[in-house]
Amino acid sequence: MKLYGPKAGGTWPSTGVSLGGGGGNLITSVNGQTGAVTLTAADVGALTQSAADTRYARTNVTARSDLGIYVPPGWGQRWRAARAAAGTAPARIVTVGGSATQGFYASNPHTKSWPGVVRTALQAAHGDGGSGFMSSSMSATILQAGDPTALAAWQAAGAIVGQTGTWTQGGSKYGPGVCYLYSDVPGSSMTFTVRGSTVKIYTVAGGTRPPFTYSIDGATAVTVNQTTGSASIQTTTVSGLSSGTHTVTITVGPTATTGAYLSVCGVSGENAAGVIVHNLALAGARSETYGNNASTALNAVWNGGVDFPADLVVFTAGPNDAAANTAGDVWAANVAKYLKAVRDTGAADGSTDVMILLPHLGTHDTTNFKYQDYAVRARVLAEVYGAACVDMWTLGRNSWRYWSDLGYWGTNAGTGASGSDSVHPSDAGFAFMADTILPLLTA
Template identity: 50%
Template sequence: MIQYSRADAYVDETLNTFADGQGPTGDELLTVDLADALYQRQGKAIVLALTADQAAAIGVKLDSDAALRVTITPDGKLLLGDGTAVPDVTIRWGGAQTLSIEGAVHTTGVIGSDSGLDITGDADVSGDVSSASVHTGTVTATGDVASASVHTGTVTATGAVTSGGQPVLTQSSGDARYVQPAALPRMDLGYYVPAGWGQFWRPKRAAAQAGTGKAVVACVGSSSTQGLYSSNLVSTSFVGRLTTALQTAYGDGGSGFFSSGRSSQFLGAAASTTAWGAITGNLVTAVGTWNIGNPYGPGANYLYNATNGNSITFQVRGSTIRVYTLGGGGRVNWTYSIDSGTAVAVNDSGLSTGTIQVTTIAASAGTHTVKITHNGTNGNFLSVCGVTGENSTGVVVNNYGLSGAGSGTYADTTPEYGTALWNGGPEYPADLVIYALGANDALAGLAGDSWATNLRNYLQQVKDGTTLGGTKALGNTDVLILMQHIGAYDLATYKWQDYIARARGIAESYGAALVNMWPLGRNSWNYWNTLGYWGNSAVVGTAGTDTVHMSDAGHAATANALLPVITA
């Protein structure tokens, strides 16, 4: 052993050094006081340089400990304990920041709520995880996960995941203008759901479930939204399945909007139309000649006739019934009867310009037939957009889907009858809008920017429009953009990816959610074909080889992709 002594301003003590292969005895340990004195004298940290074949460079323990608590080895490893016991070791950042670890964390213990752990690698934990921030890796736990913030990875657990995922944005608790986000977002395959999405829809949904309010959903789309080629346009289409699931969970708000577009006039003579017409309540029934009108008002359509006594009948469910007609411009008076009751006369608005006219009818709870009859001079028109049935509480889903519609169909902002105002916009507002347009645009080769402009025109009215009477939308509608599986529908134009790219940008701009069925279906018509998801126009509901319309199974798959977002 080589010994030397050196005077020190703070401590007078002997510092021992040892030759290779030798070490200190128990009473020759380097004390904290001596290390501190050397640091102050030299003005720098104490550095121990050892060859790689040496044992532990530094060991830390209390006098009463049988084993070392902390060991630093020459190759840079920080060891906690000696592997035979569990020492009482806590690593904590002394300031306001979290402890940052660059690399993976593998532990059989628990990452606790007071750890504030910030990890660049993976966190593989056999216990519970709470309040851990993982930047680029994944969190895998056999316990529960609570408040694990994963910036670009995923969270999996055999226990409960109460808030694992992307980081939640926070706000001042004193600012009541903005709703605190209630759920973490999603950015996995086919999904983009930003933090805070659902801040308007969820409270309305909760009120519906409690029986104290009503939550309204507006579904805007083309033939697939309308229900082609499901076996039942009301119950087995993806909108019908959403309606059943939501009303089962949160209460029956009524049948919602029954569009004149659900008619043989719009759908044409086909085996599918015949099949739906045989199911009570699937299609409107008409007496006399009714023709297709312009894309006006709710449902972006109307049927019209010019003969006194001609009628059209709808079936709806709810204690409040509303009839939507295009009034004014020389149109006629008409009558309605509920459940074959006495006809009630309704005067046309008499306005000089065609304007959507709403007639509200009180009814008993339950299902009703609503017969609307031309009651004016022959040659003058009665124009009917559709009928709704609603209850005072529960969830009501209005299906505005129209076969053949494109994004421009719902982008009209004309104050008297514009479709953007009446299909989830301020004239007929919703708490949640599901927008599923674009397939017919892709077939026609519409440019991506034009599609995006049409969507923006629609959303502008939904979020910030003004009714003809001056009522202003206040932006309190959540939006979900649904990009359907395009199948083999755009193989002549290849526009679908252009719409999806713009849909993501618009979703980010509007705080909207995006569900993209195309990658969920592997971007493959063939793959969905093996699953029986494509429709059959000859035998509705069954698997077929349609290029874009779905079977019952395909509609179920679409509803199942949407429900986890809508019910979260």
């Protein structure tokens, strides 16, 4: 077993401990012993980290198989290499799943969801890669009917896409975030707030599509003509911006006609280096939402595959499958289809690291009792794909009450606070999820 020192800024007691060079501070000797080192009680005491070091740094665990967590030997090679090089190039994480990953009901789904907390911690340690992708699904069009209280809270927090005019949710699972909003009303607009020196606008092109304009930080609008022909995702990239926060307003072009739709998937803000966490989850998503392995598909290929690359993908769809009575084998096949798109489509060489994460089921399903079937198959899939597997349901004692007593369940009537929701965490619940995952990403 190799023992590694604390993260940057941490210290070891100096007595008898020699640290090697390179990232991670490899311990080369203990009290003069090298090679096969026998640790005495005093030696172990000398390896105690300070309280400041223990939250996001651990000894290097090359493999784990303990309560709710499985990590195979050698996992994370691509992610660790990308993380180590994040000072000069982006290290990318993509998360997919349902509302418990999108951030319902955090006080701010971008910063207080578990992907948001993970983003903040990793960027503090390895560099700010930008805000990542902001989906058009975080909009009044989608949230007004089912979550008006959450919508109001998130609007106050500046976490919602701004809208004017008429927008409708598309039925197909296109593009990053497997969601898009469309409009053929000239002047209808959407405004995204992102952070990064490069802005990427994702639209569904092909067929009859109107031109659109974009304006960044109130500057003069720029007209973009969309491609015609077969349906595809069009990426409009704007570089050379400051690394700070920008407002991006996208407007249906003045020459739009009825039935010629602008379809917007979302906007990403990215920097040239640092950690980027793209949260591509969608409330209500099931495994089949991402389970299309066709090389021409516009959904799976664009959510962690070669067209929207990731060094690590985290698959979390499951609770909505259980509520819909999806059979375990069907769930597993859908996960495999998604992983096929990530690992073995186009020029993909299979190196992308994978984590399968099962959110705590809570009381989201009290009829079909399928979730344990997913847990069993998730572990097998993890072994087949060399993936890590984290089961929050097991870590939560398979008990809604246990998490409730800890204040980990949220409420849409006052987002971020503890409540009695059936499956969506509070800020404290999301923080627990992030604190469970981060040691695996920082080891």
